[in-house]
Amino acid sequence: MRDITYTAALREALFEEMEIDESVFLIGEDIADFGGVFGVTKNLLQKFGRKRVCQTPISEGAIIGAAVGAAMTGLRPVAELMYVDFILFAMDQTVNQAAKLRYMSGGTVKVPVVIRAQQGCGTCEAAQHSQQLEAWFMHTPGLKVVIPSNPYDAKGLLKTAIRDDNPVIFLEHRMLYSARQQVPDDTWTIPFGRAEIKKSGKDITVVATSLCVHKALEVAKDNHFDIEVIDPRTLVPLDIDTIAESVVKTGRLLVVHESIAQCGVGAEIIRLITEQYFKAFKTAPKVLGGAYVPMPFAKVLEENAVPQKRDIIETINNMMKE
Amino acid sequence: MRDITYTAALREALFEEMEIDESVFLIGEDIADFGGVFGVTKNLLQKFGRKRVCQTPISEGAIIGAAVGAAMTGLRPVAELMYVDFILFAMDQTVNQAAKLRYMSGGTVKVPVVIRAQQGCGTCEAAQHSQQLEAWFMHTPGLKVVIPSNPYDAKGLLKTAIRDDNPVIFLEHRMLYSARQQVPDDTWTIPFGRAEIKKSGKDITVVATSLCVHKALEVAKDNHFDIEVIDPRTLVPLDIDTIAESVVKTGRLLVVHESIAQCGVGAEIIRLITEQYFKAFKTAPKVLGGAYVPMPFAKVLEENAVPQKRDIIETINNMMKE
Amino acid sequence: MIPIEKKIDILRIMYLIREFEIASRNIFKAHLAKGEFLGALHNCDGQEAVAASIGAILRKDDYVFTTFRGHGHSIAKGAEPKKMMAELLGKKTGYSKGRGGSMHMFDPSIGLMGGNGVVGGGLTLAVGAALSAQYRCSDQVSVCFFGDGAAAIGAFHEAINLASLWKLPVIFLCENNLWAATTPIKFGCPIENISERAKGYNCVGKSIDGNDVYTVYETFLSAVDRGRNGNGPSLIECKTYRHHPHCMVIPEHRPKDEKQMWLQRDPIPKFEKVLQNENILSNHQQEKIRNEIKKIIAEAIKFAEDSPLPTVDTLYDYIWA
Amino acid sequence: MIPIEKKIDILRIMYLIREFEIASRNIFKAHLAKGEFLGALHNCDGQEAVAASIGAILRKDDYVFTTFRGHGHSIAKGAEPKKMMAELLGKKTGYSKGRGGSMHMFDPSIGLMGGNGVVGGGLTLAVGAALSAQYRCSDQVSVCFFGDGAAAIGAFHEAINLASLWKLPVIFLCENNLWAATTPIKFGCPIENISERAKGYNCVGKSIDGNDVYTVYETFLSAVDRGRNGNGPSLIECKTYRHHPHCMVIPEHRPKDEKQMWLQRDPIPKFEKVLQNENILSNHQQEKIRNEIKKIIAEAIKFAEDSPLPTVDTLYDYIWA
Numbered sequence A, B: 001m002r003d004i005t006y007t008a009a010l011r012e013a014l015f016e017e018m019e020i021d022e023s024v025f026l027i028g029e030d031i032a033d034f035g036g037v038f039g040v041t042k043n044l045l046q047k048f049g050r051k052r053v054c055q056t057p058i059s060e061g062a063i064i065g066a067a068v069g070a071a072m073t074g075l076r077p078v079a080e081l082m083y084v085d086f087i088l089f090a091m092d093q094t095v096n097q098a099a100k101l102r103y104m105s106g107g108t109v110k111v112p113v114v115i116r117a118q119q120g121c122g123t124c125e126a127a128q129h130s131q132q133l134e135a136w137f138m139h140t141p142g143l144k145v146v147i148p149s150n151p152y153d154a155k156g157l158l159k160t161a162i163r164d165d166n167p168v169i170f171l172e173h174r175m176l177y178s179a180r181q182q183v184p185d186d187t188w189t190i191p192f193g194r195a196e197i198k199k200s201g202k203d204i205t206v207v208a209t210s211l212c213v214h215k216a217l218e219v220a221k222d223n224h225f226d227i228e229v230i231d232p233r234t235l236v237p238l239d240i241d242t243i244a245e246s247v248v249k250t251g252r253l254l255v256v257h258e259s260i261a262q263c264g265v266g267a268e269i270i271r272l273i274t275e276q277y278f279k280a281f282k283t284a285p286k287v288l289g290g291a292y293v294p295m296p297f298a299k300v301l302e303e304n305a306v307p308q309k310r311d312i313i314e315t316i317n318n319m320m321k322e
Numbered sequence C, D: 001m002i003p004i005e006k007k008i009d010i011l012r013i014m015y016l017i018r019e020f021e022i023a024s025r026n027i028f029k030a031h032l033a034k035g036e037f038l039g040a041l042h043n044c045d046g047q048e049a050v051a052a053s054i055g056a057i058l059r060k061d062d063y064v065f066t067t068f069r070g071h072g073h074s075i076a077k078g079a080e081p082k083k084m085m086a087e088l089l090g091k092k093t094g095y096s097k098g099r100g101g102s103m104h105m106f107d108p109s110i111g112l113m114g115g116n117g118v119v120g121g122g123l124t125l126a127v128g129a130a131l132s133a134q135y136r137c138s139d140q141v142s143v144c145f146f147g148d149g150a151a152a153i154g155a156f157h158e159a160i161n162l163a164s165l166w167k168l169p170v171i172f173l174c175e176n177n178l179w180a181a182t183t184p185i186k187f188g189c190p191i192e193n194i195s196e197r198a199k200g201y202n203c204v205g206k207s208i209d210g211n212d213v214y215t216v217y218e219t220f221l222s223a224v225d226r227g228r229n230g231n232g233p234s235l236i237e238c239k240t241y242r243h244h245p246h247c248m249v250i251p252e253h254r255p256k257d258e259k260q261m262w263l264q265r266d267p268i269p270k271f272e273k274v275l276q277n278e279n280i281l282s283n284h285q286q287e288k289i290r291n292e293i294k295k296i297i298a299e300a301i302k303f304a305e306d307s308p309l310p311t312v313d314t315l316y317d318y319i320w321a
Ligand SMILES: Cc1ncc(C[n+]2csc(CCOP(=O)(O)OP(=O)(O)O)c2C)c(N)n1
Pocket: B029, B058, B060, B082, B086, B089, C068, C069, C117, C118, C119, C120, C146, C147, C148, C149, C150, C151, C177, C179, C180, C181, C246
C-alpha cells in the first residue's frame, strides 16, 4: 500500500491509460507545459509529447467539439475543463452532439470521449466558478456521469471512463485534489454503476456524493445513531439497488450533496426510492443540497450555501425523532 | 368572450406590452419580415418597425447576450429562440450571466429579460429539436420559469413575464400553438406562482405541465376515478401549497410531463411534497416523464418516448389499486 | 484536367441528388395529405454542383460532416438512396434505423459523419475528425459543410481558429445560398465574401461560383491537397441558391426576380451544356443516365415503403455503445 | 491635444491602480498566511496605461464591461477604492455586498457594468448595452475589455458580427498581454495582430502600443467618436504585459528576459518621463500625488477591514429584483 492524493490518482489513471492505448490523448487549456491549473496533467507533456497533450486556446466549444469529432473517428480523447462552469460555452457539443450522436445514428457512431471537469466550492470564487452540474447531465440521456470522492475511486473510475465507449462526464471536486488515501501498489479499475457502502449502519441511510461523502463519514463516525453512508460514485449508471437495499434495512433516507437541491440528484434518488420502496420508509426522506442561490463570494455566505456537518447532524437528529 | 389560439395569445401579449412600454423590444431569428417560424411575431414588424423587432443572424449567444446587456441598461428585451435546443449555444449568457448578475452585483444590476423558447415533440424532428429543458432552469437559481398550457395562461403569463424585473424563461410547446380557447374581450395578466386547479377531484392529484395538462384533463374527463388536475403554470416560483393541499385531500400524487424524468420537474415536486407531507400519502407518488432516450425520429418511437393518455390511465389505475 | 468518366460521374450524381430531392418532397407531401408529418425536410435542389464536385474528389475514407440540408452531400459521399429514403420514412432499414430522419443520416463506413440539426453544429466536430486524421498520420481530410447563416455562429470562429493553429486538414465549405431560413445574407453578414474571414486566422480563403462544376472542382482539389499535405485548413465559400423554400413548412418568401435569375443558373443544365460543348455528353447518353437514376429512385422508394418500422420494444436500443 | 489637467489625472489614476494592486496582493497574502483564502486575485500591474487613458475619455454614463482582471478598469471608470477593497474582503459595504469579490464589482451608477469570471463573458453583454444606447438615442458608448486569450472564444465572433451589422457603439478593447493564464499567445492565435480580424466584419481595427498613454488615448478617442456618431464598433488591440503571474495561486512561468524587457517598458515611469519632458510634472508634484494615493489606499484598507461581513440571514437577499 502507498499514500497518494486525488490529483496523483487522476494523473496515474491518465498516465497508465495513455501508456496502454495510443489512441488516448488529452486536450484542454493550460494542460501541457504547466500541467493544468490544478496540476492533474503535470509531467504528462514531458512523457507523451505535444501530440498527445494538446494545449488549446480558450475555446471550450472547440475543445469539446474536437474531442467529440476525434472520438467519432477512432480516438479516445480526454478533455479537461478547468471549471465545469465553462462547459456552458460547450453545451451544444456536449448535449446536442456527444450525448445524442450514437442514438441519432442508429448505433453506427461511437463517441468514447471523457470530459473531465473540476467543480465545487470552498475557495471563495463566487457564482461563476462554483456551479456543480451533475444533475443536468443526469437529465441528459446519453451521458454517463462519474463523481468520485477519493483517490482510489478517482483512479479506478477514470480508467474505466477512458475505456468506456460512451461519453463520460467526470466531475472532480476542487477541495478533494489534496485528499490523501492509502491505495494498492498495483493498478485497478472500478466498474460503473456500483455504489459503495463507505460505512454500514442500521439506523439511517445517508447517500452522499463527492466532498459530502467525507462530511457524512465524519458525522457517522462519532454519532450516537448507526449511520450507513453510501457513495453512488457513478450517477449514470446509478446503482439504485444498493441504495434501496439500505433503505429497506434502515427505513430512513437522507441525500446530501453540494449541488442545488431543486431538480437535483437527491430529488431523483428520492423519486426512484419513493416510487418503488415507499413502504420501506419509517419517516419522510430528505435532501440536503446546495441553497437556492448563485454561489456567494464571502466565506461566511459560501459556507452556508452548502450542507455542512452541523446541518447533516441536525437533519439526522430530526429524522430519527420522527 | 372570443376564441383565440395560443399563438395569437402570445402575439397579443407582445403587442400590448410593446404598446404600453417603449422599452420592450423583440430580438431573435426570422422574427421580423416573416413573423417567426411559428408565426408568433407576425405583423409586429409592420406595427413597431425594425427598431423594436430586431432580426438577428444565427448567433444564439449574441441574441441572449445582447438581450441581457440591454436589460442591464434599461430596456426590457424579449428574446425568441426558435427551439429551446439552441439555447445550448447560449448557456453562458443565460446561466452564467442572466441568472447570476443580480446576485453577484449585490442587487445593483437588474436583468428584466424574457427568453421565449419553443420546445416539445410531436412533429418528428428528432433529438436535436425536441428537448424540453425546464428542469435545468429550475436547477439554476436566478431564473424564473414559465410553462403555459393554454392561450389564456400564455397571454396573461407572458405579460407578467415582460413586466417582471428578473430573467424569465418562457417555454412554449409547439403542439400547443394552434390550441384554441375562449378568452375575455379585454386584457389580463396572471401572477407568477399560482398553480391552477384545472379540474378538481378527490381521488388523486395529477400535476401536469404544458401539453400534458391536456392529456391529463382528457383522462380526467371520462374516468371512473375523481381526478384533480393541477397545472403549476410557473415552475419558478412554484406554487407548492396548492399541490400540497390537493395531496393532503387526495393522498395520491402523479406528476406528468414530457421532459425527461431523471432529475426532472416531477422528481422535484415529489421531493418537496414527500419531505413535508409524507404522512398525507396513501400510496407512493409517481412521475410519468419522458423516456430516458434522445428523442427518436420515427413517429412510433417518438410517441412512446413521452407519456400518452393510455400511460396516465394505466398509472392511475395502478395507483388507485394500492 | 478532370477525367471524362469523372465528369460523367459528377453529372450522374447531380441527377441523382435532384431526383432524390424531388422524390422526397413528393413523399412528404403524400404523407402530409394523409395527416402524417415526417418532420422537417430541407431540400438542396439547385446546390448540386457543390456536393457532386466535392464528392468526386474525396476518398471513401475522407470525412464529411453535413447539415440538416444534407441529402446531396450524403449521396455525393456514396450513401445509398434506398437507405436514405428508408430513413426519411423512419424505417428500421434506414441509415439511422429510424432514429435520425432527414437531418441525421450517418454512415461512418463511407466517411459520412452525419447531418446536424443544429446550425453550425458540425463545425467543431469536423475539426476533431481532422485532428484524428493528423494524429493517426493518415492523409484523410475532413470536410465540413455549412451555410451562410451558420457563418455567424461562434463555433465557426473557434473551429477555424483551432484548425489553423494546428494546421489540421479541414475544409470549411460554406454554401452561401444567400438566405438563412427567411433571413437574407445581409442581415447576417456585414461583408461581401465570407471567405475574407480566413485571413483573420492565417487560413486560405476563396469565394467562388458554386454553380459551376469546374470552378468548385478545381478550388476544392487544391484545398484537399493543402489538407493532405499538412498545410492546414481552407475556407471555401460557394455562392449558390436553393430552388425551394427553406423547408417544407415554410412558404416561399424570396424575391421572384432573384429566384428567376438563379433558376437560370441551375447547375444541372449548365453542366450539361458544358459537357455537350465538350462533346462528352450525347442526348442519348443523357437520357440513359436519367433513366438509370429514375430507376434507382423508384427502387429506393419501394425499398423504403416495404421496409418495417422500428418496433416499440427497441426504443432504448442504441443509446449506449 | 490632451489638456494638461487630464494628463495629470491619467497619471494619478495609473498610480492609484498600481497602489491598489500592490495593496490587494498584500492583503491576500496576509489573509493566506492566516489560512484564509480570499478567492482568485488577478492583478493588472503593468497594464495601467490602457485603463487610465480610456477612463480619461469616457463619460460617466458610458458603459464598461470588464473581466476577472478588472480593478484597473473599475478605478479608471470612477469606482471608489474603499468599496472595492471592502468587496475584496467580502464585506457588506463592498460594491457587491460581499456576493461578488475581486472578479465581480458592479456600479451601474457610474457605468461600471461589472467584472466577469468567464473569459469572454462580457463580449455579448457589451453589445447589448450598446444596442440599448442606440435604441434610446443616447450617445453613450459601450466598452468591452477582454484579453488575448478571450479572442479565441466563439462569443467574440458573434459579438463583433452583430455589433458591425447593427453599427452599434461598442469598443472591443483587447488587452493583449501575450499570455492567457499559462498559455502563450502563439498557442491561441495564429496571426500577429488580433485587430486584423476586424476586416472580416467590416469593422475598424487597430493594434497599438498599450503601454503608451498618448497612443492609447488617441486611438481610443477616435473609436469613441466613431461610436458616438453612429459609425459602428471598433476593435482595438493594446499590446501590453502584466507584471505578475496570472493570479495569486499560479507561480511565475514566463521567460525571464521577456518579463525583464517588459518591466523596462513599465507604463508608469514611461509616462512620468513624458510628462517631465513636457515640463508638466515636477518631482514635488509627483511626490504629492503619490502621497495622496497612498492615503486613499490606506483609508480604503481601513474602511474595508472595519466593515462588517454580511450576515448569514441575508444569504438569500438580492437573488430577485
Ligand atoms: C443553432 C441553431 N439556430 C437556429 C436553427 C434554426 N434554423 C435551422 S436552418 C436555419 C437557417 C440556416 O441557414 P444557412 O446556414 O444559410 O443554411 P441553409 O438553410 O441556407 O442551407 C435556421 C435558422 C438551428 N437549427 N440551429
